[in-house]
Structures are given as C-alpha cells and as structure tokens.
Amino acid sequence: MLKLGGKIIRIHAVDVDKTITLAKVSTSRNLPEVLRREMTYMVSDNQIPQGFAHYLLVEKHRYLVDALPLDSDFSILPDDYSYIGDGDVIRLSADRQSIRVLFRASSPHNSILVTEQCNHYCLMCSQPPKAADDSWILDEIESLIPLIPKDTRELVFTGGEPTTSRERFLNIISLTKSYLPRTAIHILSNGRSFKDPVFAERYAQIELPDAMIGIPVYSDDPTLHDYIVQAQGAFDETIQGILNLKRLGQKVEIRVVIHKLSIQRLPELCEFIARNLLFVDHVALMGLEMMGFTRANLDELWIDPFEYKDILSKSVGILAKYGMHISVYNHQLCLVNSDIYPYYRKSISDWKNEYATECEVCTRKSDCGGFFSSGIKHGYSKSLMPFC
C-alpha cells in the first residue's frame, strides 16, 4: 500500500512566508525557465536543473543536497515517497513538517476528498465522517484543480458527502469542467441533495461532458437501507434524487456494497432496480472493505463471499436479463461463479491492493483484483482456492 501522506524529514525554506503550498512536481530537465519558477523538482541524480521553486529528495538521495543550486528551498522525504513522479501534485507544510500527495499523474485512480462531513453514518463506512468544519479542503481543491494535468483520464470526487456545501460543490464542478474538459468525472454521493429539483437543475446546467454520479442503494426495503446508512428517510430522498438526475439527463450509477445485511434482499433489490430504475447507466456491486466503521460492526457485516456466491449470481443474472450495465468490484476471482466473469472488474485502487499468501501459486493472479490491504490485515475468506 502506498503512503500518501506523513512527516517529512527536514524542510529547508528560505522564504518562511510560504508555509503551505500546493506544488506541481516535475522530473524534466528541459522545462523553460518561466515554468520552472512555479514547480517543484524531484531529484534522482546529480544533474539538477536550476530555477525550480522547490526541490525534493528522498532519504537515499540525501547526499545530493550538495549538488543543489545555491539558496534553493528543498525537502528531504522518507524513502516511502520514491514513487513521486512527473505531473504529481503535492502539499508541503513547513510549520507542520508534513507532505501529502494529492494527485498522482501515473495512477488511473485519483480521488479527491471534498469533505469529511456527511449526513449518513454507514455501518461499513471506509471514511468515517467528522463534524468539524473542513472548508479549508474546498479552498485547497480550488487551487488543486488548475494544477491537474489536462490529459488525466478520470477523477473521482468523494467524501463524506461531497454535496454537503452545495454552492462550493457546484463551484468545484464548474472549475473541473473548465480546467479538465476531457476528464471523466465520477462523483460519489448519497444523492439526497439532488432531491431538491433546483439543486439538481443547477448541477445539470453545468453540462459536464463526461460525468457520472455514483449513488448507493443498499436494499429495496427502505427500513433496511436507512438502517445501513444510519439515517431516517434516506431511501426516500435518495430515490427522488436519482429520479431528478435522470429526468435531467445526467448519468447515474447505483452502487451496492455487499455484506451480511445487504445480501439478505440482494435479488429483490436487483428486481427493484430493473423494474424501477432501468434507465440508470450502471450498477456496481462491490465487496466489503475492512476499513473504518466496518471493523466496529464486523459481526453484523462480515460474510464470507464464498457463502453468497450463488445469491450474487442470481442477482447479477436478473440485472443482466434486463440488459443493464453491471460491474462486480472488489471480489477475488476464485470466490465468484464463472457466470460473473463478464462483469468482473479487476478494480481495487492500486494504492490499496495486495494478495494473500495463498495466492502465490495461483495461475490467474493477474486476472484477479486481489484484496484491499485492510482485508489482508483484518480478515478475508477462509475459502480461497488458487487456480492451477
């Protein structure tokens, strides 16, 4: 698992006023001077171009400090950060001596956390909500977006609930359209804000060229859904939000995390979706992540995927018969039936995935998404069967 943030070893800043900065990283020796002034250079050998605003060195290249241009600002990072590369965007904090990698140009899986606030409290939340005002994050995102490479294929906005501050959310979306017109945008939201037709309309008017809102629906039974997300009346509002968005021609995906609670009525949920929400653009069925609240609620949530593989097949079968677009994420290949293969995606974000020791001999490891790192650490199926 990649380390995305933490302490730096030492930061040497000539100009102490610049305490928190977003910086775009370059590894190019040939940049015009006028661009270098705004960027940070990642050092890997003693051929170090002049004129960058800041220089980064990892611990093992510490000796190259002497090769830096005179009076340069620089930071020394633990070796964990050797992966930082060209086009990445980082946040350096001088007073807190810390770094955070906000965007990795080489990764297909960049997600931007918009806020940690949320009006839900899902039993299996992998990013537990916090109530504190974190609007500084929105400020930072507004600075970040212009720095993201324009050829970025996909970007995810997540949270908490990204639409919590409605105006700021719309603003960020507009900015994204402006700076990244060719990027596919994925917004993870509980959809309830869109129950307000005015808000839905304003979102639609931005006319993002390629965007989809991923909205979780965990059961066709409103009581069970509300319980899973720990919010009274959630189901009713979420459905209304979905309807409003589709009425306005916006792309919507329905997401279902599969665990012991949602598996109870999974086929019924799929029939409900096929009958009532046939026009949604995609249905994603996802395995459980062992992070955040999941561990606090493990007794209620954990079920070995091997035990539910037939129910999963039945449920996917229903959606498939109705011609819907389906993906099954975050499952191990040996724990699903073969009728799932057309919909199986090797999907765990590259900074989160690993394999178990049982997997070493498996002949289909390259087809399999593996596990969440949290899963390796905290528990996974007892029924793994390597292919041979």
Added chain:
Amino acid sequence: MALSDTLVFDERLFDAQVLQKAAYRSINSLTVDIKSTGGQFFCALSSNIGVDEISFLTAVQEFKKDVLDYQLRHRLNAETQPIKNLILGLAFSKTGLTSE
C-alpha cells in the same frame, strides 16, 4: 327444471353494487334476482339452461366467494381513490395534458 337457491346478505355488511358485480361474474352459469327488504338483500339464484347440479353448486359457491371478494375490492377502491388520482395526476402532469 332449473336449479335454484336463495342467499341472504345483511345490507349493513354488503353493498348492492357488490352483489350485482358478483352476479354479473357468474352470468355464464346462473342468473341472480336481487331484492331488498327489511335491511336485507335476497338473492334468488337460478341455473342457466343446460347447467347440471354439480356445476350449479360450484357456481353458487363461486358466487359467495365473489361477493366477499367484491366487498373487499369496494373497500380497497374507496380507500385508495384519492391517492390513485394523485398518482395519475403526477403521471400526466409532464405530458402537457393537464395544467401544472
């Protein structure tokens, strides 16, 4: 000779329309004459020409079940009429056929 039977229904418990609907439903097997006296409905059932005894008895049984079914439908329809109109109003409001 036509087979016949008479059934009695309490006016407080059953609507005339309910009995009429049940009668209509069995029109292929029997005819029903309905009279109302003293707070009760008297339903005189007669078999159609060519209907034998077993068929007639079955039809009478069906008639009784139908009466109960239609009474239940009557109740259900009365209770759901307002929400039905609301839903239809919602359904047609986007077509420009009703004003919104």
Added chain:
Amino acid sequence: MSKFQKLEFYAQQHTYELLPFKFDRLNDDEYVITNMVGEFHVIPAPMLEPIISKSLALSSELIATLRSKQFIRFTNEQAPLQLLALKIRTRLSRLAQFTSLHIFVVTLRCDHSCPYCQVSRQSENKGEFDMTTEMADKSLDFVFRSPNSAIKIEFQGGEPLLNFEMVKYVVLEAKKRNLKEGRDLRFVIATTLSLLTDDMLDFCKQHNIVLSSSLDGPMDLHNANRPRPGRDSHQRFEEGLKKARAALGYDQVSALMTTTDKSLPRAREIIDEYLRLGFDGIFLRTLSPYGFAIKTKKFMSYDTERWLEFYKEGLEYIIELNKSGIRFVEQYSAIVLTKMLTSGDPGFVDLMNPAGAGIAAIVFNYDGSVYASDESRMLAEMGDHTFRLGSILEHSYEEIILSDQLLDALENSFTLSAPMCSDCAFEPYCGAEPVYHHAIHKDVVARKPESAFCKRNMSIFKHLIELMGSDEQTKRIFMGWANRC
C-alpha cells in the same frame, strides 16, 4: 459506547397506507395482487384481508415486499408515488406515437384455399380483386399523416406476390416520400413463399423487405390445413424458405402458425418442425373466428379448454428446450411477459388497451376501404361492415381516424371502464378486443364471463404466474423473453 442506532430505530412505528391495487384468486389457496402498473405478487389467501384492513403486523416479512412493489407506502413517502407515476408514463408512452402498422391488402387472389382463411377465397385469375395505384397513393398520404417516427408497411392478401407490381409500386413510392419525411420505414410481405421468384427476392433484398410466412407444422398437418393445387404447400414453403434466407438473410423470414383441430394433439411435433427449420420462436396462436372459419364452423370445433391444453403442453416443451440451452421463444407468452415483468409496451395489436384498432394498426383494402384492423376486414368479408371506417378515395384522414365507428369502439371497449375488466387484477396484461367481441357476441364489450377471449387470457395469465412462482429458472427464462435478451 455505540454511536450506531439499532434496526428498530428505523422501523416504521405507525401503520401503512394502501396504494391502489387489484386482486384475483389465483387458485384455491392463493391470491395474486397487481399494482397500478401490473407488478404482481402472490399471497396466501388468508393474508389478503389483513393487508387491506391494515391488521397485518408491521414485523411481517410481507411488508418489505409490499413496499418494494408499491402496494403500500408509509406516510410522507414520496418515492413510491413518483416511481408509479413514472412507470405509468412509460407504459403509456407508445400511445402518443399513434399508428405504426399499415396493412396494404394488394390483392385477394391466392393460390391456396385454406379452410380457416379469413379472406374469402378467390381464384388466381380475377383482376378485379387488386388494389389500384390511385388507392395506393391515397393510402400512402394517409400513412405519412401518422405522427409515429417508425412506420411499418405490411403487404397482405390473398397472396401479395400475385400482385407484386403493386408491392413494388408502394415500396418505391413510400421510399421516395420518406426522403423528405425521414421516418424509420420498414416493409414486410405476408406470403406463403410458394410463388417466390428470384426477381422478387432481388427486389426484397434491395429494399430490405422482410418476409412473414405460415408454417402450421409437419408436412402432413401443414398440407392438410393449407390445401393448394398440387397439395405441396409445405414443400414449396420449405424451398421458398431456403431461397429467401439465402437471398435476404437467415433472420429475414419469420413464420406464424395457425391452429386447427388437427394441430391440437401435436404441439411438440409442430415445435419440432419449427426447430428443424431453424426458427428461434413460435407464436402459439388461437384460431380466430372470422372469414372462412365461421363459414366452415372450423372455429366451433374445439373449445377454449382444449386449446389451453395445447398451449400449456407446447409451452412446457419450449421451457424444457430453454433449460437445455436452446434459445426458443413462445411469442404470445413473451408479449404477456413483457407486460408482467417490465414497464414496456409490446405493441401487440390484439392485446392493447385502448384497443389497437386504428391506434396501432390500420388496413387499406384492395377495394379502397379502410378498416380499423385486420379482424375488421375479415368481418367485412362475411358481410359485417361495422368496423369499416371509410374509403381512402372518398374520405380524409380526419374523417377516417375520427369516425364514430372507430372512436365509439375504442371508448366503449376500454377495459378500465368495462364491467368485470375494471376490477380485474389481470387487466394490465389484457386488451380490449372490440372486433372479436362484436363478431361473436354482437357487442364490443360483451359479457366477459361468456367470452372465450377472457377465459383464454385469464388462464394464460394465471398459468404464467404459477410457473414463475414454482420455478426460479423458468422465471429467469421468462425475464429474458420479456426483455428480448
């Protein structure tokens, strides 16, 4: 210290509200309930009254399903109302598009003399039973008055190939006009294939015309049903099929069967014949009581019960085939299943409400008469002109489409206002059939308890629901049919 609430916290405290639904007895032990858009659920008979009187316990397992299928809701819930409204709109949206199927009867001449023929038999030689170009032109004016973006022109007869000149004329004229109109324009010829020539096939290929033919079963059955000089209807069909498929494409030729007395004991053999000839589906049709059939009392000679046995046996065999991996659809069931399992409208003229007559289909006869449906024309051939809407040479589009014959029939047969139909749980799957009911019962509504149409359809609906309830795999197969996957 747990920050999480228990399930009970989210459970409903007060009782539910009923949403509009209908019910009927499925069998002695069960009711089937259907919501406003025909979604169904089967419940044990004793549960019906508690559901309606709201004495059903909120902890009952049934509650979640009743909510999910919009039979009930809890106060202030808006989603159920919006979902129902949306599905109603979806179901009805085809209505606004109006007439799609336009049937051109280009000739009554035919080389066959089928006893059940719904068109009076005429010999091959009489020229006065052909449509004129003037009629064709006026009919095409009518066709393009329809607002539908998809127009289907179907050639019928007699045997349309006997007046292929007219077929060509209409196709070319229609395409010329469509250059400006820009509709999705398609052509079908209903033919026995017995008189197909290479030139005809070339023309069909050039203009993407598909062929719809008749296959009643194995050779002996087919030839007995469909006599022609030479007694070789089946052989000619098979030859024609091969040629047509080679020239036009394998799937460009479809087959319809007609059921007679002789068909009833041979369901499996008929289906096998369809399989042998490479068809991927069959339409198990009933015999309609028009035209020649009534004259020869063919339609009287078996009753609804016997036909239902035939249908059930055929369907059972077809389901077996599907379970062993063979893709084969029973098309009438598929039409019904579309209504049961989706919010779509299959657009099948005979099973529509309001009736499909005029709205979904219209017929231009060889003599310039305009009829509300194919059945209407057949009725006229027997001397009953009730559903003749006018003459293409004398009347305007408005006069025909807004004629009393049509509007009265549509309005009076509307199932939601018909006795017994309006309360029927199966009404969402059924149709108004004014022409049939008028033909048999002399009344467009008729008394449904006496109607073979009602009896047959109700049996089919119950049968399909019971099959889905008893076997998960069958239900999955049916879902595929309903969605044409």
